[in-house]
Amino acid sequence: MILILSKYLGPCYGVSNAFNSVMSINSDAKVLGDIAHNSVLMEKIKTKKNITTIKDIHEISRGDTVITRTHGITLEELEIIKEKNCQILDQTCIKVKNVHKIAEKSNLQEKKFILIGNKKHPEVIGIVSRCKNAIVVDSIESAKILLSNVQLNQNVVVASQTTFDEVKFFKICEFIKKKFPNLRIYNTICNDSIKRREEIIKISSSVDIVLVIGSLKSSNSVRLFEVAKKMAKEALILENPKELDFEKFRLKNKVFITSGASVLKETALEFIDKIFYFCKKNSIEIDLKESL
Ligand code: SF4
Secondary structure, eight states, X not given: OEEEEOTTOSOOHHHHHHHHHHHTOOSOEEEESOSSSOHHHHHHHHHHSOEEEESSGGGOOTTOEEEEOTTOOOHHHHHHHHHTTOEEEEOOOHHHHHHXXXXXXXXXXXXXXXXXXXXXXXXXXXXXXXXXXXXXXXXXXXXXXXTTTSOTTSOEEEEEOTTSOHHHHHHHHHHXXXXXXXXXXXXXXXXXXXHHHHHHHHHHTTSSEEEEESOTTOHHHHHHHHHHHHHSSOEEEESXXXXXXXXXXXXXXXXXXXXXXXXXXXHHHHHHHHHHHHHHHTTOOOEEEEOO
């Protein structure tokens, strides 16, 4: 079996920073939702640290220590945390904060702010909370409908959810450009997502199966899985090494393994160790390669 490993296995720097800093705290803390969308990462944190995940910001009490997730929180949530005199451990990724600043500036300048992204994603909800004049679109069709009432001479600012599909982003921008002459576009898609996506596009069609390590709740992992499903003969997405079924790999000559941005390196290595173990048990030789 030729086992090709992604150059980017493991977390992005935003998730890596958040994980390391949460693992170094010594007090009890609450986090609104998951620090990153990965249950294995969250389990690892919770076995070592007394971190409680809350669903609603009103579950915090005066003086609590509150961790913000990498996707960021809304302005209203931030105000509640401050009002309750909580200590904030801000783990919002710097790339997400950059989009927050663009939204805030558009708000101050009273410009129309168009965010290209999934309106239900916590990152998007956090960004648009910072601008009264925001519209979220995720396709040309939704842009046609949602922008139909916006005045054509209005000053418009466009940005993107950090993990949005870049090809789709540019197509939607092309449409918006034709409509609004006074336009400023910020491509705020994170480089990490772009690199992982480019690599999977390059490799998927030449292998028998692609394994994406990541969660179906994680937008960048799902995006990688969508590419693999389209381009590879077979594709799998698994979050936990316990889910690995070697029968899926037994007769495969070429296997590519990649991961989403919220997967810990040690989790990716557990998957690889398991494949090595099964291959050894079944007398299958492995030729290990790193993607070029
Ligand atoms: S994928 Fe990019 S934007 Fe998202 S947490 Fe990682 S570095 Fe930050």
